[in-house]
Amino acid sequence: MPDCRYFLFTMQIILNGQPVDTADQTLRELIAEQGFVPDAIVAEVNFELIKKEHWQQHVLQDGDTVELLSFVGGG
């Protein structure tokens, strides 16, 4: 069971079009917690590309729109 701190720090973001409740502070934490393979990912927060080296410093805010993208097969 989450304690009171969970409710204190939790926020809702939109991750790849879906609302997600999270207590993660940074983009890097979010990517790890959600089970993504960091090497294969391109991350965009609020339509702005965040380079991999800045994931650690990038603090997420309630209501952020996060896109985690990858190159796939296509013509």
Add this chain to the structure above:
Amino acid sequence: MSSRMGTQWSCSVLLEAVDVTEYRKTANDALLLGGVRFSSRLLTGTGKFASRELIAPMLAASGSEMITVALRRVDPKAGEQDILRYIPPSVQVLPNTSGARTAEEAVRIARIAREAGCGDFIKIEVITDNRYLLPDNAETLKATELLAKEGFIVLPYMMPDITVSKQLHDAGAAAVMPLGSPIGSNRGLEMKAMIKRIIESSKLPVVVDAGIGRPSQAAEAMELGADAVLVNTAIATSSDPVMAGKAFALAVQAGRLARLAQLAEEQEYAQASSPLTGFLR
């Protein structure tokens, strides 16, 4: 063979001479896209392969030096999805903007692709028609203009239209990519007449993209004067994509050489190949 040619030696000299002629014709025949030289005129795609492990051997067999990829949301449950690791570093990655329905969405995808380290090449693909997957030329033109200003090497997938082709040139495109027929349809050059007119009038390289289902159709496009073709579905969905890649490469080369050789025009009636005099009668 040696009885007619004299000796084996002279025969091999003759073959060498043929090779040299071929070389002279084709050595300076590189495809130039945005100032980058490509010796192969076959562009390929990474879509629809049964196994991604087939992409590298297909590239090796076909000699293709440029291959398309798409950008999509990741599903972490689907495991490793990054297609880039299956493409050898010597091959130019060409990200497409598939999924974009407007110029703005295409621009957004292009910027992400470049930031992700894919370089300056971008294939613009703006589609709102889900049945035939035909491109929206107006939005494509808008996206081309915006991205060319940002220094992208823009290859727009387009509905064959001479006026739009000229506008894309003025907007800074590096080539135009008219479709042969709908994506993945294997219907060949349904747009042949319009593509021919674009080839005749375009100052930009013309890459026939989409719908090429057989090597003979690729050769047909090259004979027509296309500068290159882009083939994905036909190679990827064949039973042997490596062999199919090779077959398309040979067809593209044959079509290109035929174009350079300036074949004679079609005739309505027979034109005898043997002399019409001195018959034994």
